[in-house]
Amino acid sequence: xxxxxxxxxxxxxxxxxxxxxxxxxxxxxxxxxxxxxxxxxxxxxxxxxxxxxxxxxxxxxxxxxxxxxxxxxxxxxxxxxxxxxxxxxxxxxxxxxxxxxxxxxxxxxxxxxxxxxxxxxxxxxxxxxxxxxxxxxxxxxxxxxxxxxxxxxxxxxxxxxxxxxxxxxxxxxxxxxxxxxxxxxxxxxxxxxxxxxxxxxxxxxxxxxxxxxxxxxxxxxxxxxxxxxxxxxxxxxxxxxxxxxxxxxxxxxxxxxxxxxxxxxxxxxxxxxxxxxxxxxxxxxxxxxxxxxxxxxxxxxxxxxxxxxxxxxxxxxxxxxxxxxxxxxxxxxxxxxxxxxxxxxxxxxxxxxxxxxxxxxxxx
Ligand code: COA
Numbered sequence: 001x002x003x004x005x006x007x008x009x010x011x012x013x014x015x016x017x018x019x020x021x022x023x024x025x026x027x028x029x030x031x032x033x034x035x036x037x038x039x040x041x042x043x044x045x046x047x048x049x050x051x052x053x054x055x056x057x058x059x060x061x062x063x064x065x066x067x068x069x070x071x072x073x074x075x076x077x078x079x080x081x082x083x084x085x086x087x088x089x090x091x092x093x094x095x096x097x098x099x100x101x102x103x104x105x106x107x108x109x110x111x112x113x114x115x116x117x118x119x120x121x122x123x124x125x126x127x128x129x130x131x132x133x134x135x136x137x138x139x140x141x142x143x144x145x146x147x148x149x150x151x152x153x154x155x156x157x158x159x160x161x162x163x164x165x166x167x168x169x170x171x172x173x174x175x176x177x178x179x180x181x182x183x184x185x186x187x188x189x190x191x192x193x194x195x196x197x198x199x200x201x202x203x204x205x206x207x208x209x210x211x212x213x214x215x216x217x218x219x220x221x222x223x224x225x226x227x228x229x230x231x232x233x234x235x236x237x238x239x240x241x242x243x244x245x246x247x248x249x250x251x252x253x254x255x256x257x258x259x260x261x262x263x264x265x266x267x268x269x270x271x272x273x274x275x276x277x278x279x280x281x282x283x284x285x286x287x288x289x290x291x292x293x294x295x296x297x298x299x300x301x302x303x304x305x306x307x308x309x310x311x312x313x314x315x316x317x318x319x320x321x322x323x324x325x326x327x328x329x330x331x332x333x334x335x336x337x338x339x340x341x342x343x344x345x346x347x348x349x350x351x352x353x354x355x356x357x358x359x360x361x362x363x364x
Contacts, residue, residue, distance in 0.1 A: 001348060003348060006250075008250065012176065012181070012343070012345075013176075013184070013336075013340060013343075015175060015176070015332070015335060016028065016050050016335070017047055017050065017173060017175070017328070017331045017332060017335060018047070018173040018174065018175045018328070019175055020174070020175050020251045020252075023251060023252050023253070023254065023257075024257065025174065025257050025258065027043060027046055027047055027172070027173060028046050028047065028050040028051070030046070032169075032170060032257060032258065032261075033257065033261070035169055036166050036169060036170065036261050037162070037165070037166060037169075038169060039058070039062070039142065039144075039165065040142070040143055040144050040165050040168045040169055040172070040327075041058060041061055041062040041065055041142060041143055042058055043168075043169045043172050043327070044061075044065070044115070044143075044172065044327045045057070045058065045061050047172060047173055047327055047328060047331040048111060048327075048330070048331050048334070062142055062143065063139070064112050065112055065115060065116055065143050066116075066137055066138075066139055066141065066142065066143060066146060067116070067139065068112050068113045068115065068116025068117065069116040069117075069119055069120045069137035069143070069146055069147075069150070070116065070117075070120060070136070070137065071100075071117060071120050071121060071124065071134075072103050072104070072105060074103060074104075075099065075100065075103055075117075075121075076124065076134055078099055079096055079099065079121065079124055079125070079128065080128055082095055082096060082099070083096070083124070083125045083128040083129055084128065084129065088205075088315060089125055089126075089129070089315050089316050089318075089319050090201065090204075090205040090211070090318050090319060090322075091205075092125050092129075093121075093122065093125060093201055093319050093322060094198060094201045094202055094205070096121050096125060097118070097121075097194060097197050097198045097201050098194065098198045100114075100117050100118070100121060100194055101192065101193070101194025101195065101198070106194070109193065109194075111193075111330040111331075111334065114193055114194075114197070114326075114330060115326055115327060115330060118197070118322075118323065118326045119143070119146075119147050119150070119323055119326070120137070120150060122151070122319050122320075122322065122323045123135070123147060123150030123151035124150070125316075125319065126151045126312070126313075126316055126319070127150075127151065127153070132153060135149065135150050135153065137149075137150065141155075142161070144161050144164050144165045144168055145161045147164070147168075147323065148160065148161065148164050148310070151312070151316075152310065152311055160269075160310075163265050163268075163269060163306070164310070166261065166262075166265060167262070167265070167303060167306060167320075167324065168323075168324040170258040170261060170262065170299065170324075171258075171299065171303075171321055171324030171325055172324055172325065172327045172328050173325070173327065173328030173331065173332075174325075174328065177209070178203045178204075178206075178208075178209045179200040179201070179203040179204040179209060179210065179325065179329065180200065180325075180328060180329060180332050181203075182199045182200050182202070182203040183196040183197065183199060183200040183203075183329045183332055183333050183336075184196075184332050184333070184336040184340065184343065185199075185343045186199045187332070187333040187336035187337050187340070188336055188340050188341065188342050188343040188344075189342060190337065193330070193333055196329070196333045197326070197329055197330075197333075200322075200325075200329045201322055204318065204321060204322055204325065205318060207245065210300070210318045210321040210322065210325075211318050212245045212246055212298070212300040213246070213300040213303050213304045213307065213317040213318060213320075213321060214304070214314045214315060214317045214318055215245035215246075216245045216246040216300055216301055216304035216305075217304040217305070217307075217308055217314040217317065218245075218314060219233070219244070219245060219246075219285075220278055220281055220282065220304070220305070221314075223281060223285075224277070224278075224281065230281060230284045230285045230288060231284075231288050233285075234285065234288055234289065234292065235292075238292075238293075244285070244289060244295075245300070246297055246298060246300045246301030246304065247289050247293070247295040247296065247297055247298065247301065248295045248296075248298065249296070249298045252296065252298070254296065255296040255297075256296060256297065256298045256299055258298075258299040259296065259297045259298055259299055259301055259302060262299065262301075262302035262303060262306065263297070263302050265302070265306055266279055266282070266302040266303075266305045266306050266309075267279055269305075269306055269309040269310075270305055270309055272309075273309040275305065275308065275309055278305050278308070279305060282297075282301065282302070282305060286301075300321075303317070303320070303321070304317060307320055
């Protein structure tokens, strides 16, 4: 029996939330290309209800989500201790998500409350680590505007809100990716939302998944600091068996549709923030990687530069991914709990057989 490597191509369950069939990403049937400028709240509603909201529903949903962008005082007090620890921010987030599931009001937590708490907690981790006060959301603004304000301390311009909105929309869901599948496995045991989300954050942290965006920026910094030719860097890395972060994808072999959209945002924001040199370097690496390997950039390649241009430290990039993907995780956890059964696959045993304890002990 030849087993598919890493479940490649294996359909493990059904979903109505999103699809990558024929390498086209759709949310509840709508192509991502058509949704790229839709308000993030509308996309969250779509993922959670598999239909678009009416104008009134959208208004009420936005108000609801923003009203949930708040953390209990006790949580902020505990987070202030945890977030100051020298561990990687994704480790801090992992503990924080678990912590969010232990406060008094957790019994009342539903997807809107949990999404609001997650976004606020991620922004708070950044602020606390930067020795800045934790800020409060403004009820007159939307979710994206508030989120950027909460982590940066500055009210973003309408253009920057639109850019970050697209980033959040493009990351919001991606069918059975590693972290979502992890969340669904935990949900399949009927565990609570926070247990599922903690597990999802753990899966996202790895550099083959969400952790890649930080590594992309590290690569760009290294090349610029050492003055190395990008081609030499790529050749050296690959000669020693290392992957080039931000390239390749399990599903998209002819290019990640999200990367095409993000490339234009990266080009624009890099220009506006005097980071053209980084973008030019990305273009050089992209061209050379295609020539050498025929691999295309994935979603993490350009977000690395976009987040840098938003003033974020590279260590916080994967938390940004988590902030955007929480909407999708919550949709999948809810769907799994409502419709799925226990996920418990089988394995092919390839170890030794026919051993006998007593006989082997006597021979020792
Ligand atoms: N750099 C160099 N080579 C790469 C590569 C990369 N980024 N991605 C894939 N390859 C090569 C592999 O070494 C492998 O070569 P081989 O057949 O000679 O062994 C081949 O391409 C197939 O890759 P594989 O890792 O088996 O495909 P996959 O579907 O299991 O992996 C990823 C997909 C995303 C894990 C993989 O492309 C990767 O590790 N990319 C870098 C990390 C990254 O950017 N992750 C974010 C994903 S959104």
